[in-house]
Ligand code: BES
Ligand code: ZN
C-alpha cells in the first residue's frame with residue numbers, strides 16, 4: 001500500500017473518508033468545504049459516530065468527491081493506538097467493497113500521534129486469507145485490494161508519512177508470517193522454510209547458517225533428530241544474524257522460534273479435532289522470520305540472532321517411540337515419554353546451540369509449546385516464563401504497547417523436579433496432568449545455564465478462532481510486533 005500526503009480535498013478523488021468523534025460537533029473537526037453537508041448529517045441524527053460506525057454517503061455537491069464515508073471514532077478522549085489499529089482495519093474492509101483501489105482520508109489532529117497504528121490497521125485491512133481461491137472470488141479479491149491511500153493533513157507533521165509507512169511495512173511482514181503459518185505442511189516443508197530464510201538473509205545482508213541433517217548428526221543434536229525420525233525431510237537448524245556495524249561486538253539478543261512444520265503428535269497421535277490445525281506449529285519460527293524481514297528495513301539498533309529448528313513430527317516405522325532415550329546436544333539424556341511433547345526436544349538443542357555460539361545478552365524462545373497454556377490463558381495472552389524479572393517485564397510491556405499481550409507465569413522448582421527421569425537425566429513429559437505449561441518451561445530451563453532467559457508460550461494467540469478487528473481467523477503473526485517494540489525500547 002502506498003501513502004501520500006495532500007493538502008486539500010479534490011472532488012475528483014473517488015472516495016473521501018471523514019473521521020468524526022461522537023462527542024464533538026462534526027463541523028468542528030472537518031474542513032469548511034464539508035460544513036453544510038456535515039451540518040445536515042448531524043441534524044438528521046442518523047450517524048452518531050460511535051466507535052466503528054461506517055456510513056457510505058453520496059454528497060450531492062460539486063466540491064466534494066461523489067462518495068464520502070463517515071467514520072465513527074467514538075469519544076475523543078478515549079482514542080488509543082490499539083483502538084485506531086482495529087478501526088482502521090475495519091474501515092479499510094468497507095472501502096475495499098467499493099472496488100476503487102484507492103481512497104483519501106481526512107486526518108484529524110488527534111489521530112496524528114497514532115500514525116504507525118493507522119498504517120498497521122489499514123494494511124491489515126487489506127490482508128486476505130483466501131490465498132487459494134480461484135475464479136470469480138479471486139478476481140473480486142484482486143479488484144478490491146486498496147493500493148493507495150492519500151491523507152489530507154492541515155497541521156505540520158513531518159513524521160506522519162514515515163510512521164504510517166513503518167506501520168504498513170510491519171503489517172506486511174506480519175501478513176507474510178500469517179501466510180506461512182496458515183500454509184499446509186506440504187507447501188511449507190523444511191526445505192521451503194530454509195530457502196525462505198536464505199532469501200530474507202540475502203535481501204538484507206544478514207549472516208546465515210543452515211545446518212542440515214548430517215551436520216546435526218555430527219554435532220550430536222539428538223533432541224531434534226529424534227523428533228525428525230518420522231519425516232521424509234531432514235531436519236534443519238537455521239541461524240541468522242543481524243549485526244549493525246557498531247554493535248557487532250556486543251552480546252546479541254538471541255531469539256529462538258519453534259519450527260515444527262506439522263505436529264501430528266507422533267506415536268502419541270493427536271485426536272482429529274486438534275490434528276487438523278497443527279500446521280500452526282511453526283508459528284514461533286514464523287515470528288522470528290517476520291522479525292528478520294524487518295530488522296534492517298527499520299534500522300533497528302540492536303545485535304540480534306534468530307535461530308529456528310525445523311522438522312515435522314510424524315508417524316512412521318522409523319519414528320521415535322515412547323520409552324526411547326535420546327542424548328541432546330547439551331549432553332543431557334532425555335527419556336521420551338510422550339512423542340507429542342516434541343517442541344521442547346527441538347528447542348533444547350537450539351538453546352544449547354545458542355549458548356555454544358554466543359554469550360547472549362538475553363535468550364528468548366517463542367513457541368506454540370503447550371495446549372495447557374491455551375487452556376490457562378485463552379487466545380489473548382501468551383504465557384510468559386523466565387528467570388530474569390527485568391527481561392520478563394520488558395517483554396510484557398512491549399506486548400502491552402503492541403496489543404500482543406502476555407501474562408507472567410510461574411516455574412516452581414517442583415515443576416522441574418517432575419521432569420526428572422528414573423533412567424535418564426530428564427523426561428519430556430509428566431503423567432500428572434496439571435501445570436503443563438509451567439512444566440514445559442521448567443524442562444527448557446534445564447538447558448539455559450546462566451543465561452538471562454524468557455520463554456513465550458504462544459499456543460493460544462498464534463492461531464485464533466475469534467480474531468481481533470485487525471486479525472483474521474487462523475494465523476495472527478503474533479510476536480513480530482512485540483519483538484520489534486521490545487528491541488526498539490532496549491537501551
Ligand atoms: N504443538 C503442541 C501444542 C499446541 C496445542 C499448540 C494446541 C497449539 C494448539 C505441542 O507440541 C503439544 O503437543 N503439546 C502437548 C504437550 C504435552 C504432550 C506435554 C499438549 O499440549 O498436549
Ligand atoms: Zn506436540
Ligand code: ZN
Pocket residue numbers: 260263281340342343368369
Ligand atoms: Zn508441537
